[in-house]
Amino acid sequence: MPNTDENAPFLRACRGLPVDHTPIWLMRQAGRYMQEYREVRERTPFIELCKNSDLAAEVTVTAAERIGADAAIIFSDILLILVPMGMSLEYAKGDGPILHNPVRDAAGIHQLKEAEKESMTFVFDAVRKTRASLRPETPLIGFCGAPFTLASYMIEGGGSRNYIETKKMMYGDPGAWHALMEVLTRSLAKYLKGQIEAGAQAVQIFDSWVGCLSPADYRDFVLPHSRSLIESVGGDVPVLHFGTGTTTLLDFMRDAGGDVIGLDWRVNLGETWDRLGKVNVQGNMDPCVLLADRGFIKKTAEEILRQANGRPGHIFNLGHGVLPPTPVDNVKFLVDLVHEWRANSG
Numbered sequence: 001m002p003n004t005d006e007n008a009p010f011l012r013a014c015r016g017l018p019v020d021h022t023p024i025w026l027m028r029q030a031g032r033y034m035q036e037y038r039e040v041r042e043r044t045p046f047i048e049l050c051k052n053s054d055l056a057a058e059v060t061v062t063a064a065e066r067i068g069a070d071a072a073i074i075f076s077d078i079l080l081i082l083v084p085m086g087m088s089l090e091y092a093k094g095d096g097p098i099l100h101n102p103v104r105d106a107a108g109i110h111q112l113k114e115a116e117k118e119s120m121t122f123v124f125d126a127v128r129k130t131r132a133s134l135r136p137e138t139p140l141i142g143f144c145g146a147p148f149t150l151a152s153y154m155i156e157g158g159g160s161r162n163y164i165e166t167k168k169m170m171y172g173d174p175g176a177w178h179a180l181m182e183v184l185t186r187s188l189a190k191y192l193k194g195q196i197e198a199g200a201q202a203v204q205i206f207d208s209w210v211g212c213l214s215p216a217d218y219r220d221f222v223l224p225h226s227r228s229l230i231e232s233v234g235g236d237v238p239v240l241h242f243g244t245g246t247t248t249l250l251d252f253m254r255d256a257g258g259d260v261i262g263l264d265w266r267v268n269l270g271e272t273w274d275r276l277g278k279v280n281v282q283g284n285m286d287p288c289v290l291l292a293d294r295g296f297i298k299k300t301a302e303e304i305l306r307q308a309n310g311r312p313g314h315i316f317n318l319g320h321g322v323l324p325p326t327p328v329d330n331v332k333f334l335v336d337l338v339h340e341w342r343a344n345s346g
Helices: 009-014 035-043 046-051 053-067 106-110 117-133 147-156 164-172 174-198 215-233 250-256 269-276 287-291 294-308 328-344
Strands: 089-092 096-099 140-145 202-207 239-243 260-262 280-282
Touching (some): 009 202, 035 046, 035 053, 046 089, 046 117, 053 328, 106 174, 117 140, 117 174, 140 147, 140 174, 147 174, 147 202, 164 174, 174 215, 202 215, 215 239, 250 260, 269 280, 294 328
Parallel strands (some): 140 202, 202 239, 239 260, 260 280
Antiparallel strands (some): 089 096
């Protein structure tokens, strides 16, 4: 009997249920490593691609089907929600995203608007079109940036190494900090609910920058807001809670919530899962491994699978996104290897 949506291995693993093979999908599985994506990008600027629901659906479906992933993730960008909030966003070639009007004080926060669902209709349209085009057995993941990561972008005005301006506000004006996190959390809750209503069957919250914090800072300045966001959509669909550089934060991230905790490559998956207890986990191969020869890819992937030890609730993924130089055939090799593991190991 073919999988229905709810019986798809990815969704079963999100709920900690037994599966016939370890499900695998990859962050940035629709990206520059794939020729089909590069061809679309040659004629379409990045923001236009995100806002064109037909093209966003096309690259999402093409990537999932090309590599044989157990889930697709909608093609979009975590920063787009900031535009209807009043931020001026530009993707500068070679420099990454730039926010031209960074928020540095309470007055700037007061000028922000709460993003309404209607402002992100193009994403919801892409979700609907993608869900209609995907095979029934392939779940669709929606996503957003976590409040901390988005707040950091808004304050820094772009990428950062030391998060000086972010921490200056956190430490120097905690009232302003929490006000910013609250308006972000309310906006993101509506955004995720809109994706779920449009057909997303799971959502991932990306806290890509949270690894710059100490455990005490995470507990005091981040955890209440991440928990509020996760609780706002929890129970509707599985929530995956992911960050990078989070080795010292994972216990607090578990406490903040999520059906699945994403692990990066800096931790041992088995030992960390034992410590975190009754939670499902996703991860956690170093993306650079996919640039190595297949013998090394096989050795590394099998070690992660051995650490998971067949426990229900493991979703194989990288510890972050697929890197642009990655050979597509290596990605397909990894997906096939993970799919065959349970059968081969008896």
